[in-house]
Ligand SMILES: Cc1ncc(C[n+]2csc(CCOP(=O)(O)OP(=O)(O)O)c2C)c(N)n1
């Protein structure tokens with residue numbers, strides 16, 4: 001039976017077991033929407049295409065399954081761009097579909113034509129412009145394969161309107177055959193033994209785990225290796241939750257706003273085992289002074305990450321989980337572990353993360369209260385800025401896929417739509433978006449989406465009436481010249497109510513907990529709590545850009 | 556140092572853009588790039604000459620590999636290979652120097668392919684060294700225009716650089 005391109009697309013998505021599509025209609029995708037109308041596929045109508053991209057991203061982070069979004073040509077497609085760049089920087093599996101003007105109209109500056117294929121070349125793992133409906137099934141198959149295997153990432157498929165309308169027979173391929181794409185999965189045995197020997201012989205080893213450790217599902221084997229060899233574990237922002245932060249071996253997060261003890265440990269270690277991480281400048285701060293005393297083992301699925309930012313001694317290319325399993329099979333436990341463990345304990349006791357109470361609501365206190373009220377079992381999305389760093393510092397993450405935050409791109413406005421995606425992907429869980437007052441205003445329209453689908457997610461705004469992180473940098477590096485960082489907002493209680501959500505405002509520390517408890521009881525709609533926090537609070541510790549640990553700023 | 560990479564790519568629209576934008580985005584210096592279909596019409600071969608140090612070349616190679624449309628990347632700089640480039644040179648040539656230019660053309664086994672009132676257009680093919688030498692030899696006569704194809708290269712003997720054969 002011949003079917004239209006649009007119908008074929010929907011069938012292919014069903015074959016891929018897609019459960020949720022985040023999208024927004026328009027002229028060029030009307031055929032796809034028409035086909036969706038008859039389908040059992042669940043489509044979620046957002047209020048801005050950026051919201052669709054971030055929701056698909058949040059869905060993918062929370063579930064490990066590819067997120068799918070759909071937008072029309074021209075402005076619909078360009079509205080996805082930030083979301084794609086965001087997913088690309090954080091290696092999140094996503095497949096984005098955009099409508100395009102009909103093939104014979106391409107290149108004529110037709111109405112709502114944008115070269116989204118060209119625009120997204122550098123911000124997707126791969127992309128396609130489908131010019132013949134017969135190619136569509138193969139392209140969809142390849143896209144899901146590319147998005148979810150190797151180093152995951154977003155893939156975009158641009159679909160001209162006539163391709164969606166043309167009819168053909170559907171033959172969905174079982175496997176994708178890409179001769180230029182064969183990710184290496186097993187670590188090279190020689191390198192594995194070399195690494196194993198280095199670990200056994202190390203006196204002061206540290207593991208640094210990143211997002212790749214989460215996407216490969218490595219938490220358990222990572223824990224096995226760490227415990228077997230008594231290796232303290234720090235994580236990057238992207239790695240949060242892959243190793244329980246209440247574990248005695250946990251060092252929390254490292255880097256610019258990392259714990260003092262994680263940064264000390266990395267600075268003093270003689271062996272750094274970096275796992276599924278890419279030595280970003282927010283981690284190394286100054287790459288040439290990073291882990292100065294250490295030999296470095298770097299385990300990553302992407303060969304291009306080896307030696308890109310930091311020279312490494314033992315590179316192992318492969319799927320992180322498999323490599324760790326290989327390592328665990330051959331590595332011998334370290335014998336003299338006590339000295340290093342004692343040192344780590346000493347640093348942890350001496351330099352805990354802290355803040356001071358002063359009668360105002362401290363943003364860190366709000367985060368701690370969220371941790372307590374949720375029993376540490378929530379999925380925490382964040383916006384970007386101070387709110388994000390405090391969430392990372394003061395919520396104790398113990399499970400992978402529970403911290404959903406824009407790492408590489410640092411996209412304000414990510415948190416709310418990402419929380420929506422996470423809540424849809426994991427309906428039974430408590431989902432919080434820890435927000436800043438600046439960021440929340442970037443995609444606030446998605447509150448309508450959340451209310452529409454009766455999502456019980458909670459938005460906690462740490463409202464400092466500032467673009468706080470900008471204000472902090474201006475105070476520290478620009479002599480307190482606060483150029484345009486003092487920002488106002490609406491009456492959030494009214495706003496929430498107008499959207500059909502529950503709105504609360506909290507102005508005193510003693511009311512924080514009660515508000516959170518009240519929020520936890522709401523099950524049929526979103527809750528937004530406006531916490532008026534101490535305006536001038538800064539995120540510490542902080543290693544200034546290009547600085548080293550000796551330049552660390554503290555409260 | 557100049558490095559010669561041969562890159563087998565899917566003959567897809569957009570592949571040249573992908574490769575070119577990779578170079579510009581990451582700030583790698585391309586000296587020349589020549590591209591065309593291979594014996595297999597679904598595959599194109601690019602010969603890319605890059606002027607970079609070892610560390611950067613390693614990154615270039617890996618980043619190229621990472622492109623889905625790139626099937627194979629080989630750095631053949633240290634290998635035995637044949638390379639050729641075609642150039643056209645239009646030089647000033649009033650009658651008094653034509654004889655001299657023709658001698659040079661003879662020596663390099665090049666050809667004169669066009670004559671203007673006061674110009675000669677010379678076609679030359681050859682490896683890197685020969686091309687460099689003929690340009691230098693003609694420079695004193697004042698080169699007015701120069702077009703070159705970029706280098707193409709192939710391994711010597713019965714060694715192959717195809718999808719099926721080794722690395
Ligand atoms: C889309 C976008 N624009 C600008 C920035 C730069 N930026 C980083 S943090 C920040 C301030 C964020 O303010 P807010 O959301 O109130 O968070 P706070 O730091 O106050 O917690 C800005 C403007 C960004 N990260 N993303």
Ligand SMILES: [Mg+2]
Pocket residue numbers: 436437438462463464465466467468
């Ligand atoms: Mg703020």
